Amino acid sequence: MVDAARKEPVAPVSVRELPDRGRVLCHGFIESVTYAPASKVASFIAILVDHDDAPPRPRAVAEAQRQGAARPQDRLRVIWLGRRRIPGIDAGTELRLEGMVTIRDGLPTMFNPRYEILSRQEEQ
Numbered sequence: 413m414v415d416a417a418r419k420e421p422v423a424p425v426s427v428r429e430l431p432d433r434g435r436v437l438c439h440g441f442i443e444s445v446t447y448a449p450a451s452k453v454a455s456f457i458a459i460l461v462d463h464d465d466a467p468p469r470p471r472a473v474a475e476a477q478r479q480g481a482a483r484p485q486d487r488l489r490v491i492w493l494g495r496r497r498i499p500g501i502d503a504g505t506e507l508r509l510e511g512m513v514t515i516r517d518g519l520p521t522m523f524n525p526r527y528e529i530l531s532r533q534e535e536q
Contacts, residue, residue, distance in 0.1 A: 427486060455492065500532065
């Protein structure tokens with residue numbers, strides 16, 4: 413019996429080129445993370461930007477968002493349900509992700525993807 417349900421993505425896709433739905437492999441840098449308070453359902457949310465962009469710096473990101481330079485299609489929201497934190501995943505971390513993409517609130521979103529930490533930004 414052939415396992416037809418397990419289809420591997422062929423090549424990584426740019427965050428800018430993500431489809432509206434479907435299984436993808438992509439990689440990029442974590443721009444920001446959001447921690448859920450103890451009073452809410454456990455979830456850990458990160459925003460991923462393209463690997464072609466330089467690793468984000470918190471002040472530069474805040475400035476770009478304030479000026480409206482951050483476009484939703486250049487971002488991927490990643491949500492891990494049932495987790496409040498994932499060790500090693502912080503702003504500046506480079507990740508490779510594999511999972512199903514869907515559009516939620518106008519932003520490409522991936523729930524509980526497989527991930528691989530490729531590099532971490534050194535503390536300064």
